[in-house]
Every structure is written in C-alpha cells, then in structure tokens.
Amino acid sequence: MIFKKLKDRYFFTGVIFTLIFAIILLRVATLMIVNGESYREQAENRIIKSIRLPAPRGEIRDRYGRLLAGSRPSYTVQIMKSQVVDEEINNVALKLINIFEANGDQYEDEFPIILDENGKFHFTFDMALDEWKERVDLVGVDTGLEAYQILMERYGLEGNLSNLDGALAVQAELHRQFETVPVSVKTWKFTQEALKEQWFQSYYMQEYDLTAEEAFNRLREKNYRIPEDFSAEEARKIMIIREQLKKKGYLQFQPVKIANDVSWETVVQIEEDIFELPGVNIAVEPIRYYPEGNAAAHILGQLGKISQEHEIEKYINQLDYDPSDIIGKNGVEHKFEDFLKGTDGSQKVVVDSRGRLIDVLEKIDPIPGNTLYLTIDINLQKKAEESMANVLKAIQRGEVYETEWGTNKMMGTAGVMNNATSGSVVVTDVKTGDLLALANYPDYDPNLFATGISSADWQSLHPENERDPLAPRPLLNIALSTAIQPGSTYKMLVGLAAIEEGLDPHYKILDRGFIKIGGHSFGNWLWNQGRGQTMGWQGLHEAIEDSNNYYFYSLGTGYDYGIGRWLPVPLNVNTFIDYSHRFGLNERTGIEIDVPRERSGGVPSIEAKSATIKALLERNLKRLMKPEDFDETVEKPSTEKINEMIDKIISWTAENPGRGDIYLRLKDFGFSEDKASIYADLIKYSYFNQARWSIADTMNFSIGQGEHAYTPIQMTNYMAILANGGHRYRVSLLDKIQDFQGNTILKDEPDLIERIEMKDYKNLDEVNYGMHLVTTTGTARGYFNKFPIKVAGKTGTAQRSGKIPPVDEVAYLKKHMGAFGVSEQAVNYQMEVIKAEDPENPRIHDDVYLMREAIKQLNPRIKNADLDQFKENYDNYAWFTGFAPYENPEIAISVLIFQGGSGGYGAPIFREVVAEYMGLNLKEDGSEMMMQSRLTQ
Incomplete structure (x- = not known):
C-alpha cells in the first residue's frame, strides 16, 4: 500500500511541498526568534541613501592660462529629511542655528517673516518692496504700472506700455537705468507681491491679507505645531530650517542644504554634538572663487540662486538642475553656463541611524565643467582698472596724476570735476577683434555672489542716489550698456x-x-x-x-x-x-555677453528723429489731455476716444500743418477754444517743427x-x-574651451565680418x-x-545737459520754498487739492510730482527750470579713443569718463594701458627681450 502511495505522483508532490514549507517555517523561526534581535538592530541602524555629488564648475582663465575663476572645497551643512523625526526636528533646528550664529556663519534663511528689535513681525517681501520704493522715491505707488509710468517720465524714456512687446522694450531700458525694477510687465505686479502670494499658496493660505504676525502664529500652531515652550525668536529659527525641509517636498532621501562654506569651528562643533543632531552631516562641496577679486568682474559676471520664473523653467524643469544649484546670472558665467556646468555624480552609502558612514556601495564621480580660456590679458585688465580708478580720484580732487610716462594736472578751466565717479576702458586687438581688456569703474567683487549674496552686501552695490542716472553703479557694465554721443x-x-x-x-x-x-x-x-x-x-x-x-x-x-x-x-x-x-x-559688436545685452547704439537719421518726436508727443498728449478739455456743448469723450484723437494728431507729423490749421482741427474734435489754442501751440512749435531734419x-x-x-x-x-x-571684425572674448582632460572642444577663430567698402x-x-x-x-x-x-x-x-537730482527731492524743494515764493503749509494744502481733483492720475502717489505741481499752481510765474535752479549742473562726458603703435597698430582703445568734462582727461589712462601692453612697465627680470621685440615691430 505504501509503495502504491509513493508511486502516486500526487502524493509525492504533496510530500515535497510539505518539506519545503517546513524548511521555510524553520528558517523564519530562526530569523525571528533565534537571531531576531540582531537583525532588528541592523535594520534600525543601517540606512542606504543616495547622495548627490555636485560637480566642480569649470574654470575660467585668461589668454595666458592665468586663473580668473576656479573652485575651492568648502564645508556644507546638510540635513537628511528622512532621518529626523518630528519630535526631534525643533531641537535640531534650534541647535544648528545657534551654532551658526555663534561662529558668525551665514545660513540659508528664506523664511519670509522676521521679528524686529521691538518684537514686531514683518514680511520680508513688504520690507524689500518698501525699501526699493523709498530708495527710488516711489513711496505710495500702488502698482507696477504706475511705477513704470513715473520712472519713464522721470528719465525721459519712450515706449508703449499697452502691449507686451512695448513693455518689454521699456523694461530693458529701465534695467539700464537701474540694476533691477522689481515689476512683472506681464501682470504689472511688483515681484515681491507675487512672491508673497506664492508663499501663501504654498501653505494653502488663501487669505492674502493676513498680517505677518497672524501668518506666523498660524504656521506655528497649525502647520509646525511648535510648543509654547519656545520663544517667538526660537520658533522663527526652527521655522527657518523647517521651511528649507518643506521645499524639498517628497524627496526624502535628498539632503537639504542648510549652510554653505561654514567655518572649521562649526564643523568641529557639529561633529562633537552629532548624537544630538540626528540626520545632520557635513559634506565637502566645491565653491566658486575668483582669485583676482574685483578684476574683470563685468566680464566674468556673477552667480546666483535659481529664483526667477524663467530660470526655474529652464534650469530645473528642462535641464534637471537641483533647486539649490547656483547658476551664472550674467557675463561669461551666464553666457557659457552650459559649458561651465559639470555633470553631477552620486554616491550610494550605508549609514547608521545617527547618520554615520558605514559603507560605500556605489560611487559615480562628478565630471568637472569645461575650462574657458578668454582672450583677455588679466595684467592689462588690472592696469586699465587701476589707471581708471587713480585718474578719477585725481580729477575729483584736481590733483596731479603722475607716472613714469607723464605728469599731468587733472584740473582745467572748468575746475574740479567732483562728479567724475564712473568710467570705462575697452581694449581690443585690431588684427583679430579679440577683447584684451574691458574695465568699468566702479566695480564689485564677484566672490560676494559665490554662494548667494547677503542683503547687506547687495545694498552696498546700489547707488547712494538712485534718482541720478549717472550716479556710480558698481553692477553697471558701462562698456556695453551706456550709449552716448561720441x-x-x-x-x-x-x-x-x-x-x-x-x-x-x-x-x-x-x-x-x-x-x-x-x-x-x-x-x-x-x-x-x-x-x-x-x-x-x-x-x-x-x-x-x-x-x-x-x-x-x-x-x-x-x-x-x-x-x-x-x-x-x-x-x-x-x-x-x-x-x-x-x-x-x-x-x-558681437561680444559674447548677452546679459546685460549689448546695446546696438544708434546712428541719427531723419526717420529716427521723426519717430522720437512722435513718441514724445504721444506720451505728452496722453498725460495732458482730459475730458474736461472739451467744450461744454459736446459729450465728454472716453479715454479710448481721446487716445484715438491723439493717434490722429500724431499722423499729422509728416504733413506738418500750420498752427491755425491745427487749431481748427482740434476745434472740430470738440476741444474748448482755450485748450485748442494751448494744444495747437504745443503740437506745432514744440513737436512738429522739431520733427524735420534741419541744418542745425x-x-x-x-x-x-x-x-x-x-x-x-x-x-x-x-x-x-x-x-x-x-x-571689421566681430569682437570676441572667447579663445578656446577645453574639457577637464585638456582636450580642446572648441576654438574660436577671428571672425572677419567684412572689409568695409572704400574707394581708396x-x-x-x-x-x-x-x-x-x-x-x-x-x-x-x-x-x-x-x-x-x-x-x-x-x-x-559729449554734451550732458540737465541738473543732478538730489537724493531727497522733497527736502530740496522744502529748503528753497522761500525762493519759490510759497510756504510749506500752503504747498501741503495744495497737494491735497491736486489729489482730490484728479484721483485717477497715477502720479498723485509721487510726492515729488505733487509738490512741484503745487508750487507751480501757487506761484504761476514759477517754471520747472526755476524749481531746478539750485541744483548742480551735470558735467560733460569725456572721451579719449585711438590706437597704438601709430605706425604698426596692434591695439585699439576707448576711454569714457562720466562727467569728466574734458576729453584729454582720458589720455593718461590710454597712455598707461599702451605702456602696459608694450611691456614698458616690465622690470629687469630677464623680460627685456619681450619689451624690445614689441618696440621694434
């Protein structure tokens, strides 16, 4: 019977399965009972995580291989979000911030609510916007559109804000007047207002009108549940870290960068307290540095965080950058971002529950970015910068500028030029178009931007007088952005x-x-x-x-x-x-810098002059013409109807009708007799007569x-x-690009655009x-x-007419009210009258405009020129251009000095640059042969 059952295949299969099940059961029992404690400990204490290894950014060198921008190792503090439980995060965050502050280290603080010294809460969005408005004298302006209209009026800019293309053109021009105008021309919202709304949305708060204190308390109680044991200051420190962790979202195993480039003291303290800081670890990452400091800053450009909407779309969404990455914002750093950005590596590691490394499972090394060799000579660049700075100081003080190659008194019949505070020098190779030097004064240290610039440093780079377009602006690339008469x-x-x-x-x-x-x-x-x-x-x-x-x-x-x-x-x-x-x-010229974009300049023409006059007339009529200007017998036209009339008036420019004809046409439109007469004079004599090209x-x-x-x-x-x-060559600053192994992947050859057409x-x-x-x-x-x-x-x-606007125009006007024949009390009352009479006028938020209008209304004899009579006059621009040597030219040079008064003042800078290029400054160190070879060419 037994043998029969053994022969039965079904019985045999059942026995096999029973044995397998018994073995599995025995193994599970062994794992759970015999070795369970050991395996549980290993599971709890071993975590596999993948760590991103950022690639070093590619180097930038000059034509002779001298380093202009490189990378150095730095200590970065990170938190692994998945390794910190909610019960611990508050203490970890607070302890970290206290360590940073004790050692003077900067840390990522993007939490937008701060407490002042009086314990009051403020949104950083509001503070930044208010600070900007105050700096540019726009306090009280409610919308971005109003801000644009006022700034355009203030600086005499033309443009059409009614369509996106026109608004973008105006935006580009305003960005040349300022480092930034924080307004989106698509929505006309201030950038800080839009960021504030996005922040509210990120926490699912729809009440955008919450005060800073209300928002702070809601986050503390409902989102982060921070106990009352912590003070408001401590709670904010905790929220700084938790805000950073929140931004990482579901990426639990990606480390969150808390602080960059921390001191050795911080590293030691964190390592000592590692048991109290679960999930915190120190990483070594490359950081950008510029060994020459300020030298060539406007060529190299600057780095910054991915922050703008178009940057997020391009770099994060399309190119898979990490949100914490630093990118090139302008200059060479921006133009060649694709070449300079290396390929990040990764590392899979096993760590214990306290974040300590146990084993490395897999490592993919990062690939450094490519090396850029520029055409510039850093020694020539520094000589241009040094000469410009020293000559400007001599001009401002009326002193003697003396070098081995000349002694010159920098004060002529015009006296001391104390506003000669900015300038530019450009040097190119006449035989190739290579850029050899491009120096602007004042300049800045690009190292400030390597890990994200601080608020204090950012403010230091803004002009003291934002209202003055010629005030020193360290971030302005004068050589590319400033176009003036030659x-x-x-x-x-x-x-x-x-x-x-x-x-x-x-x-x-x-x-x-x-x-x-x-x-x-x-x-x-x-x-x-x-x-x-x-x-x-x-x-x-x-x-x-x-x-x-x-x-x-x-x-x-x-x-x-x-x-x-x-x-x-x-x-x-x-x-x-x-x-x-x-x-x-x-x-x-074709120079490889697209931010800021090189200006194309402008050759005068009859068409260009006519277009400018038309734009000026259109803007002025839109500002002046109102429904009240029309006769009582006609229906008051809408704004759209008035704009149609203005378009018709503009179309008369080429025809240039007589003053009487213009008057009759305006009467036909329905203007009252007095307004038709006033506008006819304005249109004919101030605009139409100026639109044609004259002998003058x-x-x-x-x-x-x-x-x-x-x-x-x-x-x-x-x-x-x-x-x-x-x-005519394309001006170029790129010599070649090499990969990290030294292979040349791109060589930029001289680009001859044309030999210009000439008879002889x-x-x-x-x-x-x-x-x-x-x-x-x-x-x-x-x-x-x-x-x-x-x-x-x-x-x-180059002539520069006009008056220098004071830092505080309102204070200036108040100071001279006696000379204007008015009292401050009367002016204040009249300002309120103007506001009440025209509440829709965007300029009623501009205190300067209001005060000037009030003074003129109170004293009709006062004109704008009278109001400005006590202001300082602008001095003329100074140029010196040329080439050297005369008989066998090698380099071309242009020197521009803002308010330099006399073109000759640029000559010493030109001279010192030539001396440096020709080797005249070389000492007796065995390099005389190079100098002699150049002298005999």
Whole structure:
C-alpha cells in the first residue's frame, strides 16, 4: 500500500511541498526568534541613501592660462529629511542655528517673516518692496504700472506700455537705468507681491491679507505645531530650517542644504554634538572663487540662486538642475553656463541611524565643467582698472596724476570735476577683434555672489542716489550698456567720408570763429572759450589735430563758410550716415555677453528723429489731455476716444500743418477754444517743427553731438577699423574651451565680418595721421610728450545737459520754498487739492510730482527750470579713443569718463594701458627681450 502511495505522483508532490514549507517555517523561526534581535538592530541602524555629488564648475582663465575663476572645497551643512523625526526636528533646528550664529556663519534663511528689535513681525517681501520704493522715491505707488509710468517720465524714456512687446522694450531700458525694477510687465505686479502670494499658496493660505504676525502664529500652531515652550525668536529659527525641509517636498532621501562654506569651528562643533543632531552631516562641496577679486568682474559676471520664473523653467524643469544649484546670472558665467556646468555624480552609502558612514556601495564621480580660456590679458585688465580708478580720484580732487610716462594736472578751466565717479576702458586687438581688456569703474567683487549674496552686501552695490542716472553703479557694465554721443571722436569718420567723396585732404577752410544759422550760433571751441580766437586756414590733418568744429561744420553741410561757397565736392548728411553704418556704429559688436545685452547704439537719421518726436508727443498728449478739455456743448469723450484723437494728431507729423490749421482741427474734435489754442501751440512749435531734419541737426551731427549714441565697445571697434585698413571684425572674448582632460572642444577663430567698402583705403592713412598729430602737437600733446611709443588718438567731449537730482527731492524743494515764493503749509494744502481733483492720475502717489505741481499752481510765474535752479549742473562726458603703435597698430582703445568734462582727461589712462601692453612697465627680470621685440615691430 505504501509503495502504491509513493508511486502516486500526487502524493509525492504533496510530500515535497510539505518539506519545503517546513524548511521555510524553520528558517523564519530562526530569523525571528533565534537571531531576531540582531537583525532588528541592523535594520534600525543601517540606512542606504543616495547622495548627490555636485560637480566642480569649470574654470575660467585668461589668454595666458592665468586663473580668473576656479573652485575651492568648502564645508556644507546638510540635513537628511528622512532621518529626523518630528519630535526631534525643533531641537535640531534650534541647535544648528545657534551654532551658526555663534561662529558668525551665514545660513540659508528664506523664511519670509522676521521679528524686529521691538518684537514686531514683518514680511520680508513688504520690507524689500518698501525699501526699493523709498530708495527710488516711489513711496505710495500702488502698482507696477504706475511705477513704470513715473520712472519713464522721470528719465525721459519712450515706449508703449499697452502691449507686451512695448513693455518689454521699456523694461530693458529701465534695467539700464537701474540694476533691477522689481515689476512683472506681464501682470504689472511688483515681484515681491507675487512672491508673497506664492508663499501663501504654498501653505494653502488663501487669505492674502493676513498680517505677518497672524501668518506666523498660524504656521506655528497649525502647520509646525511648535510648543509654547519656545520663544517667538526660537520658533522663527526652527521655522527657518523647517521651511528649507518643506521645499524639498517628497524627496526624502535628498539632503537639504542648510549652510554653505561654514567655518572649521562649526564643523568641529557639529561633529562633537552629532548624537544630538540626528540626520545632520557635513559634506565637502566645491565653491566658486575668483582669485583676482574685483578684476574683470563685468566680464566674468556673477552667480546666483535659481529664483526667477524663467530660470526655474529652464534650469530645473528642462535641464534637471537641483533647486539649490547656483547658476551664472550674467557675463561669461551666464553666457557659457552650459559649458561651465559639470555633470553631477552620486554616491550610494550605508549609514547608521545617527547618520554615520558605514559603507560605500556605489560611487559615480562628478565630471568637472569645461575650462574657458578668454582672450583677455588679466595684467592689462588690472592696469586699465587701476589707471581708471587713480585718474578719477585725481580729477575729483584736481590733483596731479603722475607716472613714469607723464605728469599731468587733472584740473582745467572748468575746475574740479567732483562728479567724475564712473568710467570705462575697452581694449581690443585690431588684427583679430579679440577683447584684451574691458574695465568699468566702479566695480564689485564677484566672490560676494559665490554662494548667494547677503542683503547687506547687495545694498552696498546700489547707488547712494538712485534718482541720478549717472550716479556710480558698481553692477553697471558701462562698456556695453551706456550709449552716448561720441563728441569730437566722430570727426575722423566725417573727414574720411569727405575725402572718399573726392575732397582733397589738403583743401583748407578758413575758421572765422562761428557760423550763424537762423537765431543760433555754431562756434568753434576756441572761439567759444571767450577769447574770440580762431584757428585760421586748416586742412583735414590740422582740423583733426586741433579738433576744429568750424571745419567739420563745413564738411557736414557741404558748404565752405570761410569763403561763402559750396565745397568742391557735394556732401550731405546721408553720406556720413552711410559711413557710420559701414563702421558698424548702428550694430552690436558681437561680444559674447548677452546679459546685460549689448546695446546696438544708434546712428541719427531723419526717420529716427521723426519717430522720437512722435513718441514724445504721444506720451505728452496722453498725460495732458482730459475730458474736461472739451467744450461744454459736446459729450465728454472716453479715454479710448481721446487716445484715438491723439493717434490722429500724431499722423499729422509728416504733413506738418500750420498752427491755425491745427487749431481748427482740434476745434472740430470738440476741444474748448482755450485748450485748442494751448494744444495747437504745443503740437506745432514744440513737436512738429522739431520733427524735420534741419541744418542745425546736420551741424551737431558733423561734430558727434545731437542724436548720436554709441557704447565704448562700439567706439573701440570703430578705432580698430581705422587702424587695420578697414577690416571689421566681430569682437570676441572667447579663445578656446577645453574639457577637464585638456582636450580642446572648441576654438574660436577671428571672425572677419567684412572689409568695409572704400574707394581708396589709403584715405585711412590721412585721418590716422591727423590722430597722430593730436598726440604730438594737438589737443592731447601734453599727455604724451614723455611717451616713447608713437600713438594715434582723439579727444572728445559729449554734451550732458540737465541738473543732478538730489537724493531727497522733497527736502530740496522744502529748503528753497522761500525762493519759490510759497510756504510749506500752503504747498501741503495744495497737494491735497491736486489729489482730490484728479484721483485717477497715477502720479498723485509721487510726492515729488505733487509738490512741484503745487508750487507751480501757487506761484504761476514759477517754471520747472526755476524749481531746478539750485541744483548742480551735470558735467560733460569725456572721451579719449585711438590706437597704438601709430605706425604698426596692434591695439585699439576707448576711454569714457562720466562727467569728466574734458576729453584729454582720458589720455593718461590710454597712455598707461599702451605702456602696459608694450611691456614698458616690465622690470629687469630677464623680460627685456619681450619689451624690445614689441618696440621694434
């Protein structure tokens, strides 16, 4: 029977399963009963986690391999969210913050509610916005649109805010006036207001009107349940850490960075107290550093956190960056972010319950970013920066600037230029377009941004007088962002165009001091000095040498005013516009910096002038015209209807009807008689008559004044084209890119855009000779009489009209009310009247506007010019441009000084840069051969 059962396959299968089940049961019993305690301990004390290993950012070096930006190891404090239970997190957070503060370490504090010294709660969003409004004199302004309208009015900017493209254009221009305007042109909300709403939403709080104290208490009680045992100050410290952990969301095993680059004292203390700090660990991470400090800051750019909406979309959502990553915000750091950002590694490790490392299971090493080699020479860069800083100080104090290559008193007939506080120097290789140096003053230390700049450091980089567009701005890249008139440095282009059209460079024009056009006199600078002197008969070389306005007025108009007849060759403004375009003065140079974006400059034209006049008229009419301006017999028009009328008025610009005709047309629109008369005068005489191109425009055009607007980098490229035989190169700052193993993955070769079209390239020699005379016997001779290198240069003065706005305009107006014939009490009352009469006017929130209007209404004899009479005048911009050596040019240079007064003041900076480049500053250390080789080239 038994044998039969054994033969039964079903019985046999059952026996097998029974044995297997018994074995499994026995094994489970062994695990649970015999070895259970041991395995339970191992499970509790061993945790596998994956740690991100950030890649070192790629290095940036100069053309000779000298380090400009690298990485250094730093200690980072992290918390593993999954390893801290709610009962412990409060004590851990508080202990960490206390350690950081005791050792003076900065830590991530993004919790937006603070307590002041009086125990009151404030939103940091509100504080930041209020601080900005106060700094730019916009206290009381409620919306971003109002802020834009006021700033545009204040700085005379044009643009259309009614559509996104127009608003973005205005935004770009305002960002050149300020480092930032915290307004979204898509929603017209202040950025801080939008961030505040997002923060409320992140905690599912829909009541956006909660006070800071109410929001703080709600988080403390309902979200974080922080016991009453902790004080408000301690609770906030806890919430700093918990806010950071919250942002990590469901990524439980990703470490949360709490503090960067902490001190060794903090590391030691955390290690000593590790048992009281579960989940906390110290990691070594690379951090950006700039060994040369401030040098080349505006080339290198700066780093910052991923914060803007477009940055989050690009870097986090599309490129899979970690939210805590630091990215390039501008300059080279931004432009080449894709190359500089390495590939992060990872490490799977086993740690015990207290976060101590037990074993490394797997490690993928990070791949460092690529190395950028720039075309700049850091020694030349530092010499440009040093020279600019020292010359500016000498100009401000009227002192002597002295080096081995010259001694110059930096004070002329205009006296001390104490507002000469900003400037720029650009140097390029004329044979390749390589950027050799780009220096702006003032500058900043990019190390401040390496791990996220502090609030105090950020504030220190803002101008003391935000209302003054020429106030020193350390973050402003003047070389790329500031476009102004070139002054007399433009005269070589006028002269070149004239001799290209057939004028003999030796054709002489008699300088008679001034030319009378209508009711205006256009004088030569020597005549204008009040001495009644003239320069006599001069040809092209002498006219460039002495910067003879009279000569270039004649070229510009095609008329020889010295003898009262037309020049031998026909010349007009269109000829000079054409040559300006050939020399690239209406285009960007191509430099690889897109934030801030290089300005394209602007060559004046009839069309551009007409467009500007139209924009000015439109903006002024929209500000002035109101329904009350219409006759009582007609229905009061809506704002849309008034805007339609304004569009119709603008369309009359080309027609330029007579004043009487304009009056009748306005009457047909329904304007009252007095308003039609006032507006007719305004439209005809202030705008339509200015929209056409006049002889006066040509006069100003021919000497580089008027509507010209070029940047220092454009002017340097213009000089390079003069020096290299007419070749226009793309200006470049990238030499090559190598991977971390030293392999070249990209080599940037010189990019010749074109050789500009000319009838005879030898004509370049004629204007260049005139520039050489400038430095030997002309307007800049005193700066080069000891200099061993022959150079070619040109001084230039760009007019800057207007008054410097005071830091506090309201205080200024109050101080001088007696002179304006009004009392402060009457002005305050009239301000309230203005508010009541026009509550929809966005400018009623601008105290400066209100006070000025109130004074003018109380004393109708007072005009805007009278209100500004006690303010300091702006001084003129100073240019010095040229190339060196004269006989075999290698480098082109432009120097621009804000409110420098005289173009000659840029010459010492030019001279010192040339000396450095030519090796004249080298000591006897075996490098004389290099100096001699350059001198004999």
